[in-house]
Amino acid sequence: MVNEIQVDWTDLPIKDIDIGTFLYIAYLLIAAYIAVRVLSWVLMKLSERAGVYRISVTMAIPLLKITIYTITLYLFVTALIEPSLSQLVAFAGLFGAALGFGLKDIFADVIGGLVIIFERPYQIGDKITAQNHYGEVIDIGLRSTRIRTPDDSIVTIPNYIVFGESVESANAGKTEMMVVIDLYIDSESDAELAMNILKDAVVTSKFAYITEKLPYTILLDDFPFYKRVRARVYVNELRYEFEFMSEVTRRSWMAYSRAGIRPPQVQRVLPEKAGRDERTDGSLNRSNSGNLSS
Numbered sequence: 001m002v003n004e005i006q007v008d009w010t011d012l013p014i015k016d017i018d019i020g021t022f023l024y025i026a027y028l029l030i031a032a033y034i035a036v037r038v039l040s041w042v043l044m045k046l047s048e049r050a051g052v053y054r055i056s057v058t059m060a061i062p063l064l065k066i067t068i069y070t071i072t073l074y075l076f077v078t079a080l081i082e083p084s085l086s087q088l089v090a091f092a093g094l095f096g097a098a099l100g101f102g103l104k105d106i107f108a109d110v111i112g113g114l115v116i117i118f119e120r121p122y123q124i125g126d127k128i129t130a131q132n133h134y135g136e137v138i139d140i141g142l143r144s145t146r147i148r149t150p151d152d153s154i155v156t157i158p159n160y161i162v163f164g165e166s167v168e169s170a171n172a173g174k175t176e177m178m179v180v181i182d183l184y185i186d187s188e189s190d191a192e193l194a195m196n197i198l199k200d201a202v203v204t205s206k207f208a209y210i211t212e213k214l215p216y217t218i219l220l221d222d223f224p225f226y227k228r229v230r231a232r233v234y235v236n237e238l239r240y241e242f243e244f245m246s247e248v249t250r251r252s253w254m255a256y257s258r259a260g261i262r263p264p265q266v267q268r269v270l271p272e273k274a275g276r277d278e279r280t281d282g283s284l285n286r287s288n289s290g291n292l293s294s
Helices: 019-048 051-058 062-079 085-102 104-119 191-203 238-259 271-293
Strands: 127-130 131-139 144-148 156-159 177-186 219-221 226-235
Touching: 019 051, 019 062, 051 062, 051 238, 062 104, 062 131, 104 131, 104 144, 104 271, 127 144, 177 191, 177 238, 191 219, 191 238, 226 238
Parallel strands: none
Antiparallel strands: 127 131, 131 144, 144 156, 177 226, 219 226
């Protein structure tokens, strides 16, 4: 039979609480807040000068936060009481049970944050897609992840999504990233010439990153009413994703216009004509109905 460890909470030594204790706790919380803010700012500045190691440096930020918060919590508890080792273990068990029953969502977020920090499905600086939102990860906290979308909106995503939803990382911790550019042309246009023009626009771009391990690809796909010319190429810095796409698209269409390559032709029906045709069809139908009834 297993002997159970009995913890007597009645002899828990509570310290004398006075104005000095409250000042110490206030100083502790303020110091932790300032330390997190200042060290995070310093690391972000250092990451901007780290080049290809930028994302690796930024991943030290969430780990730093966990360390500071853990130390702060320990100092906060020991400022009020002096628990023994067995009481600390028992308190940790009760605290975990309370989280499991009453604060399970917060607990799931915290565990998800730890999983993100140590397993790194994505990192600060990555371009990810999560819960139908796409953007750059700017912060990973204990409870949530914040991303900045292309229109400069800040979206907060709970960390527990790593357990039940897929998260797509476009660069997987690297500064270079694959970019896909699609251009659509008319079915009768010269597809081979269009591919060569897109190729020239890609390889001469200052944002393109082309190596033996990271080659570019130009693809052609034929659809019933149009053709798609696609470029798959890496950009040298993921933050230039949209500048690269805009530059290549602009230069390609300027060359297409000079070469007589047109976009897909769409047959348009003016509202006035559509209304006139509808009235005409209605009159014919009524006339035919009258003839049939007579």
